[in-house]
Amino acid sequence: MTQDKVAATTLKTLEPLGSLSETRLGELAALVFVEHVSKNLDPFRMQGVSGQSVYLLRGEIALTLKDGSSTVVVGGTGDARYPLGRKAPFESAKAITDIDLVRIDDDLLDIMATWDQLAGGAERRAPEPAAPSLQNWALLTGMFSVNNLRTGAFSQLPPAHIEALLRRFTRVAVKRGQAIVREGEVGDYYYVIETGKCEVERAVGGARIKLAQLKAGDAFGEEALVSGAKRNATVTMISDGALFRLDQKDFNELLREPLLQRVTMAQAQEKVAAGAQWLDVRYPSEYQFDKLPGAVNIPVAEIRDAARLLDQEREYVVYCQSGRRSSAAAFLLAQRGYKAFLLEGGLWGGERGRAGATR
Secondary structure, eight states: OOEEEOOHHHHTTSTTGGGSOHHHHHHHHHHOEEEEEOTTOOTTSSSOSTTEEEEEEESEEEEEETTSOEEEEETTSSGGGSOTTSSSOEEEEEESSOEEEEEEEHHHHHHHHHHHHHHHHHHHSOOOTTOOOOOOGGGOTTTTOHHHHHHSTTTTOOHHHHHHHHHHOEEEEEOTTOEEEOTTSBOOEEEEEEESOEEEEEEETTEEEEEEEEOTTOEESHHHHHHOOBOOSEEEESSOEEEEEEEHHHHIIIIIHHHOOEEOHHHHHHHHHTTOEEEEOSOHHHHTTSBOTTOEEOOGGGHHHHGGGSOTTSEEEEEOSSSHHHHHHHHHHHTTTOEEEEETTHHHHSSSTTTTOBO
């Protein structure tokens, strides 16, 4: 059995895929494969159709239905435009000829459909007061790429917030060399890069240290908004581009609160006992003298780079002294798809306070 890429034009002939935007179809085409199955084989013997939409692209397949009857589906016909078994569930299948199939994860398809449909609704409605007219959100591949929607900042967003989010973001054109945020300033906006690149740098010992380079789809500015602290770095454009920004009030309402999952000390201890990991985001000098049992230390300033070393499947309970730094770290992790929980009030405000720390 071999796999090849499937063309976006082929996906457009299928339902409900044909209703997706051209951009979404292109992204989907890059993620799925044509599955070749030989004559007389059951393509679902090893992997069924549960949780998937499976389409017959070419050839003929016989399906044995649950009532004992059978039906034949032929690729390229009207029946083949719909997922196999969606109209009438089947018990078994057999390829009458060599066939080509494509499997699409239902959850992925639902995410794409949700954002495309709500983006279309936002485009048709009037923008928020004083906000510029919206562009076609379905075409904004940097900000709303499928990777961002599946594991990024928007993956955990309640559906009820999606349209409001789309309507409240404003788009600003930026030039190479323009400083978007400056270290030491008060945070006012959350930014997502639509096009272009920017550089993040921080003053260390009188020198400017380059920390990272951000590209389309990356976000910045959230740390100051979540923690209430001043900007801890300067972000400067290194090319012309466009940004989307969300003011602090809308950021808190639509993104910060949905992503921050708070737990009490008692709840956190239950999670750790069940396998979660304490994550201390203070300075190493604080961590070494005042840490919770089994905690690992990743200072909040290093979370962006160190996140890739963490386990996507494991839960993390994030803490600091007061909850300020840990709230920023928990948000940064959550927007990258990690299962991060914020210890409410930090070590100072937890139910145990500092009593449970080790020295």
